[in-house]
Structure formats: C-alpha cells, structure tokens
Amino acid sequence: MMIKLLDTVVLEKDIPEYDLKKGDLGAVVDIYEPDGLEVEFVMGSGKTKALITLKTSDVRAMSETDILSVRSENAA
Template sequence: MSINALDTVVLASDLPQHGLKRGDIGAVVEVYSPHAIEVEFVTASGHTQALVTLNTSQVRPIGPKDILAVRQLDAA
C-alpha cells in the first residue's frame, strides 16, 4: 500500500495510550519511509488528540463503503 503525505487513513487497531480506537481517522503529515508515517488525529472541533509515528500496517486507506461517525473520548 502506497501512502502519501496528506492522505486520510483509518486506524486498524486501538492505541489506548493515545486515546485512539480502531476506526479513528487521521491525516498523514509525514512519510518517513515506505513503512513509517506520522499521522495526526484530531477531534471534531479541530484540536489535535494525537500525533503519532505508525507503521503502515497499523492503518488502512479509507474505503468507498466507509461511513464517518462521531464518538466521545474516554475520560482520562
């Protein structure tokens, strides 16, 4: 899978240390290598929830049958 800067991706598994869950959507802000990317996840109001370096196997592209949803962050 080829991922480029500014692509929108879907998280493939939970990242509880960052308050993220499988299915959360993020934007690729940097591509470090074919397997390492920096992804920003934001709240619906535009505040950054997490900026994390991920392996490309931890995300997938948005598919044509995906639908967006809103969830509240778990209490810390």
C-alpha cells in the first residue's frame, strides 16, 4: 500500500536520539520523492515530540489489525 500525505504510520525501528520506539505512531506531513517522508510524532497532550525525515522503509502503513497502546516518554 502506498503511503499518502496525512496517513498514520507505524515506526519500524527505534530512533534513540528522539526517544522514539518501534511501534510508535506518526502522521505523514510531507512526502519527498523518491522515498522520503516527513513524519510528526506527538505526545498525548498534542505537543510535537519529533518532526523528522525518514525513509519509506523506516515506517509502514497502519493496519486494520494493529492493536494500539500507549507508553510514557522515556519509558523502557
């Protein structure tokens, strides 16, 4: 499935410098051809946690069978 602007995506790897963990959800806010995405990750408060450029291979589209969960910032 092709990822589109404003899609919710699932991070496929940890990114320690931003305290992001595999499985975190983000929103695609820009697309850079051929394989770049600007993805925003937000806290429950709505505050932006990270706004980073990723490769399409770093994320996947959210699936209808995914189960959502919540973790606290800096949680192991």
